[in-house]
Amino acid sequence: MVADCAYASDSKGMHRAVDSADGKVYCYTNFEPADGRRVYANFEQPDLKASFTFRVIAPAHWTVLSNQPAPEPEPAGEASGVATAVWQFPPTPRISTYLTAVVAGEYHLVRESHTTPAGQEIPLGLAGRQSLASHLEPDDMFAVTRQGLDYYTGLFESRYPFENYDQVFVPEFAAGAMENAGCITISERLLFRSKVTDAMHELRATVILHEMAHMCFGDLVTMKWWDDLWLNESFAKVSAALSSVLKQLMACTGRDAFFAGLRAYFTEHSHRNATLADLLRALEASSGLSLSDWAKAWLQTAGPNTLRPQFAVGADGAFTQFAVLQEAPGGYPTLRPHHIALGLYNRQPDGSLLRFDERSLATLTESIGMFADSIAWSVCWSAVLDMVQRAELSVPAFVTMLVRGIGVEPAVSVLQTLHTTAARLMTAMADPGWVPARPDRRGTAACGGRPRRHAGCRAQGGRLGAAHRLARAGPRGRRRNRQRIRATRARRAAEPERRRLLEVLPELWQTAASTSGDCLATRCFRRSRRHRNCWTGWTCSSLSGSVTRPWSGCWWSTGT
Numbered sequence: 076m077v078a079d080c081a082y083a084s085d086s087k088g089m090h091r092a093v094d095s096a097d098g099k100v101y102c103y104t105n106f107e108p109a110d111g112r113r114v115y116a117n118f119e120q121p122d123l124k125a126s127f128t129f130r131v132i133a134p135a136h137w138t139v140l141s142n143q144p145a146p147e148p149e150p151a152g153e154a155s156g157v158a159t160a161v162w163q164f165p166p167t168p169r170i171s172t173y174l175t176a177v178v179a180g181e182y183h184l185v186r187e188s189h190t191t192p193a194g195q196e197i198p199l200g201l202a203g204r205q206s207l208a209s210h211l212e213p214d215d216m217f218a219v220t221r222q223g224l225d226y227y228t229g230l231f232e233s234r235y236p237f238e239n240y241d242q243v244f245v246p247e248f249a250a251g252a253m254e255n256a257g258c259i260t261i262s263e264r265l266l267f268r269s270k271v272t273d274a275m276h277e278l279r280a281t282v283i284l285h286e287m288a289h290m291c292f293g294d295l296v297t298m299k300w301w302d303d304l305w306l307n308e309s310f311a312k313v314s315a316a317l318s319s320v321l322k323q324l325m326a327c328t329g330r331d332a333f334f335a336g337l338r339a340y341f342t343e344h345s346h347r348n349a350t351l352a353d354l355l356r357a358l359e360a361s362s363g364l365s366l367s368d369w370a371k372a373w374l375q376t377a378g379p380n381t382l383r384p385q386f387a388v389g390a391d392g393a394f395t396q397f398a399v400l401q402e403a404p405g406g407y408p409t410l411r412p413h414h415i416a417l418g419l420y421n422r423q424p425d426g427s428l429l430r431f432d433e434r435s436l437a438t439l440t441e442s443i444g445m446f447a448d449s450i451a452w453s454v455c456w457s458a459v460l461d462m463v464q465r466a467e468l469s470v471p472a473f474v475t476m477l478v479r480g481i482g483v484e485p486a487v488s489v490l491q492t493l494h495t496t497a498a499r500l501m502t503a504m505a506d507p508g509w510v511p512a513r514p515d516r517r518g519t520a521a522c523g524g525r526p527r528r529h530a531g532c533r534a535q536g537g538r539l540g541a542a543h544r545l546a547r548a549g550p551r552g553r554r555r556n557r558q559r560i561r562a563t564r565a566r567r568a569a570e571p572e573r574r575r576l577l578e579v580l581p582e583l584w585q586t587a588a589s590t591s592g593d594c595l596a597t598r599c600f601r602r603s604r605r606h607r608n609c610w611t612g613w614t615c616s617s618l619s620g621s622v623t624r625p626w627s628g629c630w631w632s633t634g635t
């Protein structure tokens with residue numbers, strides 16, 4: 076069959092881009108979920124797998140890549156005055172149509188090869204536009220790729236299932252990256268042309284590992300139909316952080332049984348298709364547990380659960396009772412079995428339990444910047460953001476926490492999340508009357524709200540009072556000092572992001588001030604006495620006086 080097909084300009088089918096820098100041409104295919112038909116006739120079903128043989132005729136000076144290792148091109152005459160060549164790729168293993176790929180153009184290509192600890196040799200390729208060749212960072216890219224290949228082949232005790240591993244940064248890509256078997260396409264957004272934060276490097280490494288995980292989850296064993304696509308994606312996240320459902324599943328079976336089950340699942344369904352039931356069967360066999368109740372609770376019902384601590388302490392401060400209460404939203408009243416870890420934190424000199432009851436919140440507001448454990452503080456920040464968004468914590472209380480915490484927060488990725496979320500919260504939820512009148516108020520806030528002590532600190536210049544606070548803490552031995560030096564280094568690394576966050580806070584307040592003052596069902600812009608208790612069921616008259624609604628969430632109720 077011979078067909079002429081149009082090039083795509085939206086990354087659906089065969090995309091063709093012309094580099095405005097030098098006029099060079101770059102093509103690539105992108106088929107998920109069902110755009111393969113734009114290039115060749117097929118039924119687009121993930122469970123119709125086949126072996127594909129690509130024969131590509133293109134200008135002889137082009138780079139041509141596909142799912143199989145690129146062969147030496149052979150001369151194929153001339154077309155429109157340009158010498159052409161033919162690339163005859165070997166047949167692929169059995170794969171679904173959405174995973175087939177051809178990349179062709181004047182790409183700059185770097186070749187290396189990697190041998191896994193088990194002795195498998197995998198040719199590696201890295202390609203991108205010629206005008207961006209100097210930004211390919213092959214050392215960095217290949218280092219992550221090598222580590223990933225060793226990690227996955229070790230974890231699953233199996234060979235890498237394809238014959239080459241090419242990664243191509245393609246122009247005008249609508250997606251972030253695509254896991255074509257052995258021929259991964261990645262957006263140029265992840266090709267860094269200027270200095271970027273560590274968080275961006277981390278993100279790129281995560282994307283590389285995510286796509287690599289798909290070589291097993293999705294490419295080797297493919298979901299039978301698109302309704303199990305989530306399973307593919309969740310599994311690919313195994314490289315970074317497991318999705319919450321799979322985390323629960325792993326907690327349920329135990330890590331060893333989980334991976335033993337996966338290995339059996341890959342072996343049994345290799346180069347074929349499988350369903351969630353197949354996976355659960357493999358995990359039941361490896362763990363000896365029945366997972367049908369788990370699957371019913373976690374996979375066939377909607378809505379999140381909220382977990383809260385409920386406890387009592389005696390006169391000596393010791394716990395006399397402790398329970399974790401589970402809640403479900405009204406529309407989705409499903410309670411589920413949860414495997415959780417409880418964190419109890421001591422803050423010297425007085426011990427405090429850091430959970431989100433009233434006392435813990437007060438502790439957290441004081442000390443969110445004092446965690447030594449990055450997971451603990453990330454968990455706290457995300458819980459705090461969640462509480463503000465659900466109007467369980469006031470915006471002022473959040474901002475107090477924010478200005479104390481950002482001074483010592485070392486992770487740029489956490490700062491960026493805080494920055495984005497704080498911007499949205501300020502715009503959507505904060506009281507417009509709550510705009511700092513004078514610049515020194517901002518400085519004071521940044522220092523943790525002790526203006527007198529901080530009179531000389533440099534908070535007003537955009538620098539936090541953290542150094543001041545550390546100085547105030549005084550010498551507490553060598554260990555403390557070392558911690559302080561580490562903290563200072565981390566703080567310096569994150570400084571630009573922090574400064575951006577601080578600079579933008581007053582602007583956000585201004586934005587909030589210009590927002591409408593109408594009282595809506597879930598927001599209250601007016602700070603007034605009558606709103607203080609509306610949380611508990613008062614009705615709140617709108618500022619215009621025309622709307623009276625019961626208040627489900629007024630952030631002033633818990634205002635500090």
Ligand SMILES: [Zn+2]
Pocket residue numbers: 285286289307308311
């Ligand atoms: Zn994915």
